[in-house]
Amino acid sequence: MYFARWKIIAIFAVILLGVITALPNLLPADVRERMPAWLPSKTMNLGLDLQGGSQVLLEVDRADLVSQLTNQLMGDIRQVLRDERIGYTGLGRSGTQVSLRIRNSADVEKAITNIQELAQPVSTGLFADGTAVNSADVTRDGDRIIVNFTDAGLTARINRAVQQSIEIVRRRVDALGTTEPSISRQGADRIEVQVPGLQDPSRLKELLATTAKLQFRLLCEEQPQSATPSSAPVGCDLLYSTDEPKVPYFVQTSSRSTVEGEDLTDSQPGFDQQGGEPIVSFRFNQRGAQRFGELTQRNVGRPFAIVLDNEVISAPRINEAILGGTGQISGNFTVEEANDLAIVLRSGALPAKLQIVQESSVGPSLGADSVRAGMIASIVAVVAVVIFMVIGYGLFGVFANIALIANLILLFGILSLLQATLTLPGIAGIVLTIGMAVDANVLIYERIREEQRLGRTPVAALNAGFDRALATIMDSNVTSLIAALVLFGMGSGPIRGFAITLALGIVTSMFTAFTLTRLIISWWFSRARPKAIPL
Amino acid sequence: MRPIRFIPDDTKFQFMRFARIGYALSGFCMIASLVLFFTVGLNYGIDFKGGTLLEIQTKGPADLGNLRRTLSGLELGEVEVQGLGTPNQVMIRIGQQETEQATQESISKVRGALGADVTYNRTEIVGPKVSSELAQVGTISVLVAVVAILIYVWFRFEWQFAIGAVAALIHDVVLTIGLFCVLGLQFNLSIIAAILTIVGYSLNDTVVVFDRIRENLRKYKSMRLIDLIDSSLNSTLSRTVLTAATTFIAMMSLFLFGGEVIRGFTFAMLWGVIVGTYSSIYVATPILLLVGVKRDWSSVTDKAKVAVNNGNASKAKSATMP
Numbered sequence: 110m111y112f113a114r115w116k117i118i119a120i121f122a123v124i125l126l127g128v129i130t131a132l133p134n135l136l137p138a139d140v141r142e143r144m145p146a147w148l149p150s151k152t153m154n155l156g157l158d159l160q161g162g163s164q165v166l167l168e169v170d171r172a173d174l175v176s177q178l179t180n181q182l183m184g185d186i187r188q189v190l191r192d193e194r195i196g197y198t199g200l201g202r203s204g205t206q207v208s209l210r211i212r213n214s215a216d217v218e219k220a221i222t223n224i225q226e227l228a229q230p231v232s233t234g235l236f237a238d239g240t241a242v243n244s245a246d247v248t249r250d251g252d253r254i255i256v257n258f259t260d261a262g263l264t265a266r267i268n269r270a271v272q273q274s275i276e277i278v279r280r281r282v283d284a285l286g287t288t289e290p291s292i293s294r295q296g297a298d299r300i301e302v303q304v305p306g307l308q309d310p311s312r313l314k315e316l317l318a319t320t321a322k323l324q325f326r327l328l329c330e331e332q333p334q335s336a337t338p339s340s341a342p343v344g345c346d347l348l349y350s351t352d353e354p355k356v357p358y359f360v361q362t363s364s365r366s367t368v369e370g371e372d373l374t375d376s377q378p379g380f381d382q383q384g385g386e387p388i389v390s391f392r393f394n395q396r397g398a399q400r401f402g403e404l405t406q407r408n409v410g411r412p413f414a415i416v417l418d419n420e421v422i423s424a425p426r427i428n429e430a431i432l433g434g435t436g437q438i439s440g441n442f443t444v445e446e447a448n449d450l451a452i453v454l455r456s457g458a459l460p461a462k463l464q465i466v467q468e469s470s471v472g473p474s475l476g477a478d479s480v481r482a483g484m485i486a487s488i489v490a491v492v493a494v495v496i497f498m499v500i501g502y503g504l505f506g507v508f509a510n511i512a513l514i515a516n517l518i519l520l521f522g523i524l525s526l527l528q529a530t531l532t533l534p535g536i537a538g539i540v541l542t543i544g545m546a547v548d549a550n551v552l553i554y555e556r557i558r559e560e561q562r563l564g565r566t567p568v569a570a571l572n573a574g575f576d577r578a579l580a581t582i583m584d585s586n587v588t589s590l591i592a593a594l595v596l597f598g599m600g601s602g603p604i605r606g607f608a609i610t611l612a613l614g615i616v617t618s619m620f621t622a623f624t625l626t627r628l629i630i631s632w633w634f635s636r637a638r639p640k641a642i643p644l
Numbered sequence: 645m646r647p648i649r650f651i652p653d654d655t656k657f658q659f660m661r662f663a664r665i666g667y668a669l670s671g672f673c674m675i676a677s678l679v680l681f682f683t684v685g686l687n688y689g690i691d692f693k694g695g696t697l698l699e700i701q702t703k704g705p706a707d708l709g710n711l712r713r714t715l716s717g718l719e720l721g722e723v724e725v726q727g728l729g730t731p732n733q734v735m736i737r738i739g740q741q742e743t744e745q746a747t748q749e750s751i752s753k754v755r756g757a758l759g760a761d762v763t764y765n766r767t768e769i770v771g772p773k774v775s776s777e778l779a780q781v782g783t784i785s786v787l788v789a790v791v792a793i794l795i796y797v798w799f800r801f802e803w804q805f806a807i808g809a810v811a812a813l814i815h816d817v818v819l820t821i822g823l824f825c826v827l828g829l830q831f832n833l834s835i836i837a838a839i840l841t842i843v844g845y846s847l848n849d850t851v852v853v854f855d856r857i858r859e860n861l862r863k864y865k866s867m868r869l870i871d872l873i874d875s876s877l878n879s880t881l882s883r884t885v886l887t888a889a890t891t892f893i894a895m896m897s898l899f900l901f902g903g904e905v906i907r908g909f910t911f912a913m914l915w916g917v918i919v920g921t922y923s924s925i926y927v928a929t930p931i932l933l934l935v936g937v938k939r940d941w942s943s944v945t946d947k948a949k950v951a952v953n954n955g956n957a958s959k960a961k962s963a964t965m966p
Contacts, residue, residue, distance in 0.1 A: 158905070166774065309764070311755075314748070464744045466771040475699070475765040475905075482903035489897035494890045501886060503647035534834060537898055537906055541841065541913070544894030545848075548887045552852065555883045562653060581855040584800055585848040588793055592844030595789040596837055599781055604837045611841065644647065 112628055120624050124515050130522035153524045156532035156606055157303055159480050161473030163310035167278070167300045167317060167463040169270050174461035175205055175258070178266060182207050182227065182245070182256065189223045205258040214252045221247055221254060267298055270460040275300055278463075280456035281316050300463070310470050312449070317463055321453040323370025324416040325401065327408060328424060329359040348414070350421040351440070358421050360414050368404055372397025376454040378447040381439060387447035390437040391454060398434025406430035415440070417450070483536035490543045491517070498547055502554055503643055508629045509550035512621040516546050519617040520610065529613075532606030542614025545589075549622030552585075553578040558644045567642050571634065575627055582622070586615050650889070651882040659877045659925060660870045663933060666926035670815055677822025684825045689832030690768060692782070694740035694775035695722075696751060699766035700758065705731040714757050720750050728904065733765070744771045766905075782836040786817060789840055793847055797854075802938055805854050808931035809847060812923040816846045819919050820912060830908055838912035845891065846920030849884060850928040856880050857932065861939060869937065873929055888921045 133141050134152045141150045157164050179202045186209065190197050196212035197220070211217045225247050244262030248255045275292060278300060282290045291303040304313060329345040341347040341359050349355040361367070376391040393401055404413075405427050414424045415438050423440035442450065494513065498506035520539065524531060557574030565573060593615065596608035690697050700706075711734060712725045722739030738754070741747040747769060770778070790813050798806035820839055824831050856876040864872060895917060899910040 168773070310767075311752070464771075465748060465769075466744055467769060467774045469768045470764070470766070472763065472765040474763075479903055479905060482901055486898040486900075486902040489901055490894035493893045493897060497890055497893060500648050501650060506647065533903075533906055534837065534909065537902065537909060537913075540894050540898045540902070541891070544891035545845070545887070547890050548848070548883075551883050551886045551890075555880075555886075558653070558882075559879060577859075581852055584855055585851040587796060588847040588851055589844035591792045591796060592789050592840045592847070595785050595792065596840050598788075599785045599836075604833060607837055607841075611844075 112631055116624075117628060120628055123620070124519065124625070127515070127519035127522035130526045131518050134521060134525060149526070151525050151528060153521065154528055154530040155476075155480070156530045156535065157305060157469075157476075158471050158533045159476045159483075159531065160305055161308065161471050161476035162303065162305035163307040163313060163470035164301065164303045164468060165310055165314060165317065165465055166295065166467035167274075167302065168466045169267060169274060169298045169300075169460075170462040170464050171263075171267060171298065174267060174270055175263065177461060178258065178263075179205065179207055185227050186224055186256075189227065190220060193219065193223055195220050195223075205263065207256045209254055211252050211254065217249060217252055217254065221249060224254060224256060264297075271298055271300065273460045274463060277456050277459055278302060278317060281452055282313070284452040284456065285313065285316065299466070306473070308470060308472055310468060312445075314465055314468070316449055316453060318465065319453045320418045320459045320462055321370075321456070322418055322458045323373065323454055325368040325370075325404065326414050326416055327361045327366040327404070328412045328414055329361055332359055333357040348416060348419055348421050350424075351417075356421075358414055358424060360416065360421070366404070368397065368400050370454065371458065372400070373454055376451045378444070378451040379437070381437070386439065387442045387444045388437045388439045389442070389447050389451045389454065390435065393434040395434070398432075401434060401436070402430060402432040406432070422450075479533050479536075483533060483540075487536065487540055487543065490540045494543055494547060498550075502550075504633075505550075505554055505630070505642075505644055508626050508633070509547050509554075509622075511629060512550060512626045513543065513546050515625055516614070516617050516621040517543070519621065520614055523613055523617070524610070529609050530606055531610070534604055535606030535610045538607040538610030538614060541611060542618065546614065546618035546622070548585075549578070549582045549618055550626055552581055553622065553626070554644055557642055561642055561644065567634070567639060570642055571630065575623070579623070582619060586619055589615050649882075651885050655878045655881055656874075657878055657881070658874055660874050660930065660933060663926070663930040666930055670923070670927050673822065674815060674818050677818045677825065680822050680825035686821065686824055686831040687828045688779075689830040690737070690740075690770045690775070691833040692775055692779040692831070694747075694770050694772045696736075696738040696747065696754075696770075697766070697768040698736040698738075698754065698764060699728065700734050700736065701763040701765055702732045702734065703761050706734045708734065711736070711758075715754065718750075718753050718757055720753070740772055740775070742772075744773065747771055778833055782833060786836065786839060786843070789843055790814070790817075793843070797847075797851070801854055801858060804932055804935045804937045805858075807935060808928040809850050809854070811931050812846055812850050812920075812928035813843050815923045815927045816842050816916065816919050820915060823915055824912075829911065832908070834906065834909040835912050838909050838916065841913060842916030842920055845916060846923055849887070849920055850924040852883065853877060853880050853924055853929060857929070857937075861937065865939065870933060873932065877925060877929065884921060884924070888917055892917045 130149050130151075133144075133150050136144075141152070144150055183200055183202060186207065187200065195216045197209050198212060200207070200209040202208075211220050227245075244258060244266065246257045246259055248257070271294060275294060279290075279292050282292060282302060282304065285304075287304050287307055289305060291301075293301050295301045302313070302317065304310070307313060329342060331342055331345075333347070336354065336357065338347060338357050338359075344362055345359040346362050348358050348360050350358065372394050374392050374394045374397075376389055379388055379390050380386065381388045409427050409429060412424050412426045415422045422438060425439070438450070491513070495510045498509050498513075500506070502509065517539070520542065523529075529535075553574050556578045557570050560570040560573040560577075561567070590612055593608045593612035597605055597612065599605075599608075706727070708725055708727060712723070715723045715725065715736065715738075720738050720741070722737075724737040726735045726737075727733070728735045736754070738750060741750050751767075751769065790810060793813065794806050794810045797809045817839055820835075820842060821831075824835065829835075853876060856879060857873060860867070860872050860876050867875075892914065895910055895913045899907065899914055902910055
């Protein structure tokens with residue numbers, strides 16, 4: 110039962126470290142702030158289910174992105190062929206495919222060369238050398254040309270769209286002014302947004318579901334006569350207003366009559382100087398200011414539509430040319446709506462629609478209830494196990510209990526240090542650890558008992574007990590660890606919390622049962638020098 | 645103060661005499677569970693079925709009938725309204741809507757219908773896409789765990805042991821599913837987590853018994869296998885009972901005081917402790933009797949000796965310095 114001095118020091122250093130890192134959890138926030146900087150002041154992170162808050166899982170709408178890409182490709186092909194003066198018919202799309210027929214078969218080769226240039230390689234970003242893949246395959250079938258997006262190309266686009274969306278989502282959520290939102294990527298095409306403290310996620314969802322593609326478009330001469338027009342005249346789109354009931358508008362489609370909002374540099378909520386109603390003011394960069402100036406100058410006296418995500422927000426008349434590159438949007442907003450519109454315009458347009466595929470929110474009172482319930486359950490579990498161990502093993506039970514407490518302290522310390530998130534299932538993991546942590550001690554003690562019954566001396570029985578139980582403890586704990594690791598790999602938030610506490614609990618219990626109990630027993634033994642082990 | 649023995653020393657239960665009854669009992673329960681699973685089926689929660697779960701708090705005592713009428717008026721399909729302990733707490737479940745979009749709209753409809761006098765304690769919305777994925781991930785993770793454990797036990801022991809261990813695991817999983825079918829309890833993602841933990845716990849128990857059997861196989865080369873197994877089970881019995889007891893106590897306190905949200909999870913765990921302990925004695929071990937085990941462990945023992953010697957490098961001193 111000999112312990113080298115460095116071992117004793119190491120054991121106590123580990124436990125002391127555990128105490129220091131676990132301690133901030135017990136201190137009130139103001140004490141923690143006044144502590145010297147070198148002391149760890151991190152506490153365990155409470156999950157949304159414990160502190161209350163909202164979580165939303167967004168998915169980049171693949172279909173929407175593909176349809177945008179194919180539309181764009183069709184527009185580009187139209188442009189290129191027109192520039193090259195190549196006649197074509199039947200330009201159309203189906204799924205991820207765009208096809209067209211070239212009128213003059215002599216032009217097909219030339220057309221293919223031009224279109225191939227459009228299918229520019231996109232970087233996959235998977236390899237350090239920036240290996241690029243073609244975003245589309247161009248094939249020929251007689252005088253027909255078929256352009257197909259490649260899977261690798263689409264995947265790369267989606268990847269880029271997700272990264273871009275994360276940035277935009279971050280800016281929008283930050284602008285809400287909530288504390289410490291967390292935005293992270295989940296899998297290939299999902300984004301998880303967690304906002305602690307936010308109880309009703311509906312406003313968050315509205316902010317995130319907006320693509321924020323802003324356009325200023327001239328209205329057509331002819332405007333709809335009924336509330337439900339069947340079709341728009343040539344060169345016009347039929348769009349509806351955001352009001353209830355929806356008002357239909359015919360809006361010009363040509364690019365000459367449109368200014369895109371992508372040149373916006375800033376937008377702010379404010380109040381109209383005359384009416385005092387909430388408005389959103391915006392500012393263009395130089396290019397946008399120039400185009401906006403030209404459009405308004407040419408069309409003074411005509412109405413134009415401010416279109417957000419294909420909905421008409423308002424359709425004011427152009428009173429004078431707007432040359433400075435600034436303007437304002439009014440549209441019967443509430444203060445909150447104006448604020449949100451300013452946020453989405455400022456943070457830019459999402460590359461594709463985001464769909465909400467999952468959400469959860471927990472009110473702060475339920476969270477607090479859960480924390481209280483978890484604490485009570487943990488305390489009851491500790492007390493019950495402590496009593497049970499003392500009844501079953503007497504003094505050695507007390508040793509095991511010391512190890513159990515040290516184990517819990519270490520567990521809390523590591524959780525604080527790692528800044529792992531403590532969830533309600535995480536608390537369940539801790540309680541389970543409490544129950545199972547003494548298992549190692551039980552195994553050791555039962556072995557000692559047996560060895561003693563076989564007639565070994567106390568020292569031999571103690572040593573044999575620890576040594577022989579070691580392999581068993583290892584084997585049995587590894588299997589539990591495997592289960593915990595698989596749970597962690599499953600990756601769903603709160604359950605991950607359970608897997609973390611369970612896995613950490615298994616590891617720390619192996620340490621405390623094996624080193625700390627052994628050390629305590631060796632001290633006790635050298636003092637008491639008993640004739641028999643009291644087990 | 646003398647410790648109290650919960651299990652006396654030198655018990656000589658002839659566990660394996662009842663192995664046949666064990667097979668019959670386990671076999672019957674497993675078949676019954678499977679039949680229930682395919683006929684009655686599980687009461688899947690929104691994690692797997694998709695849908696919406698709301699926990700609301702009303703100002704005064706809630707009128708469940710009225711709530712039910714209001715909500716079914718919205719024509720959202722399956723709507724379930726249920727009291728939650730206190731009179732002003734209500735749980736509302738709404739079945740899955742066709743699309744993600746429709747799901748979002750259903751929520752605003754419900755909020756509109758319930759008015760402003762209601763506090764929302766908890767909202768869970770799982771869209772159709774995610775729910776099918778979660779079900780898939782849940783099933784795969786249980787399979788992955790079983791395979792990983794099979795491989796581990798195979799490496800550390802012998803294939804016969806691995807078969808026994810996995811038979812016990814499948815037994816535990818099937819019986820837990822059976823129990824949830826019988827009681828009609830919500831089967832959601834946290835129950836999958838509980839099952840995985842049960843798998844870990846049950847195996848923990850099984851491995852301790854196996855360890856002792858392996859040790860005894862080396863020690864008593866000519867003992868009848870059935871006696872050897874009985875003796876191994878008896879010598880680990882005290883530990884089995886004590887650990888099961890402490891784990892059960894801890895889980896019981898979580899079940900009683902841990903709150904409504906994780907009650908299903910802790911219930912499954914309590915069951916898991918019982919069924920896991922049973923299966924390591926009456927499912928995992930008897931399999932060794934059925935398939936037989938390798939009795940010549942000499943090569944393995946050599947390896948083990950090396951390991952023990954390494955492990956004892958520091959103990960060499962300890963014999964002299966207690």
